[in-house]
Amino acid sequence: MHGSPNHNPVSTIATEPAIIRGSLIALALTFLTLFLFVPLVAVFYEALRKGVAVYTAAITDPYALDAIRLTLLSTAFAVPLNMLFGIAAAWAIAKFEFYGKSVLITLIDLPFAVSPVIAGLIYVLLFGAQGWLGPWLTEHDIKIIFAVPGIVLATVFVTVPFIARELIPLMQAQGIEEEEAALVLGASGWLTFWRITLPNIKWGLLYGVVLCTARAMGEFGAVSVVSGHIRGLTNTLPLHVEILYNEYQFAAAFACASLLTLLALVMLALKTLIERQTARQRQIPASEETP
């Protein structure tokens, strides 16, 4: 995390002439404008180009509403599950010393390195009609691939590392003294966790939750492979955008895309707020120490 204000003013000999500063700023802003700001504006422009009526019709279409519901459902599974995983993994890794710890940390990062398409593929190989468990699942009439459980699984897979990655370094930095003190004074393990650990990690946890939510809502590749694109049943909002776009219903596609963009902007705002909050918290103890 960063975002701390630059409080060491660089003296004049250690900076560049105004003309170089100006051109570097111009260069950076031109690059960001072309690749970030123009696309951001274009989503909303294209969504509203055909008028508000077309826009509201697109986002209140029954298929769109089904897609929104499924996106929220898979996010509602992925975030709490990965939160539980993140807390458990961070507790084991940060509070104890054991062999193979660095291997475990690398394994947690694996889903980041795997292409989302491959994440979908491995579940098809496992649960699909021709997969390892396929015959058994068909026999018991359980559908995972081309059904909602597959979409939830794929979403959980791609978001596994987000919360764990935030919590592990945070809890490692905080050490175990506070928890040890609580336990020595007679608190139970659970009480120690709720009263000591959780308040200490709440901002990092929230930060991870925000990142995890953003990714879970927007996942496309992995979900696309396991979905089967059945409208009203296995279509998430990003998949719905693709279908509309491929049917040349551009205004409707961008209307749904603008919803996802709004959600992304909300997540960015939350993320920035949390960063400011943690930066402030870091500064308070430092200023208290100096008389």
Next chain:
Amino acid sequence: MTLRFRQPGVLPGFGLTLGFTLGYLGLLVLIPLAIAFLRVFQLSWDEFWQIVTAPRVVASYRLTFGAAFLAALVNSGFGLIVAWVLARYRFPGKRLVDALVDLPFALPTAVAGITLTMLYSGNGWIGQYLKSLGIKVAFTPLGVIVALVFISLPFVVRTVQPVLEDLEAEVEEAAASLGANRWQTFRRIIFPAIRPALLTGFTLAFARAIGEYGSVIFIAGNLPMVSEITPLLIVSKLEQYDYSGATAVAVVMLVISFVLLLLINLLQRWSRTRQV
């Protein structure tokens, strides 16, 4: 002889949390990934080799890795400039710009895909100007690079920016007072300090870009041998029920991704030792 798996302590919950962590990772990630490898072992070496070196597959590697490399390179150059400007200069709207740099992490890739396609197609906002210069972006390999630059944009900025913010001003002032000009100070003092972070950012951007699917399939045009990326090839093999073919190509990508992940870990360890 007693061999202790972990150091003793008063904190409870080691067995519970480690057990849950391993069980969760195993069931969700490791066993499914292992099954992909097992599936490939059902093929003979010759069959495997034929699938993964077919001309259409090789063309897709060339595009995927080439475009990802170029996108990571573009982002290393511009990402360094953006990080520099954000860490060192003041300008109006800086905090908003700083927050928006992370947009590609938060924006669904499908949204990025359709928007970039619209902007860079022949009659789009940006595409029409490029067209008059004779440059076609959408539905060409150049379009793939544009999409990959977008989705991997934050990596270099976010790895280099904190290192630049933590650099001691005294060192640069010392260099200046010893007679170094600004360029010499950058080249001899600042650049060596940020090099590990820059390399880490480049590798992260590259690793993310080679697996990307959602944004690329809209802008690429997906012409076999020309603008078809490897993840798309896996999907089209799956759609034709060619599970072995899809898995064989996927395993090649997985192995490359694992090597990159290892490299990223080594780089991060290196940059940590450099900072101390």
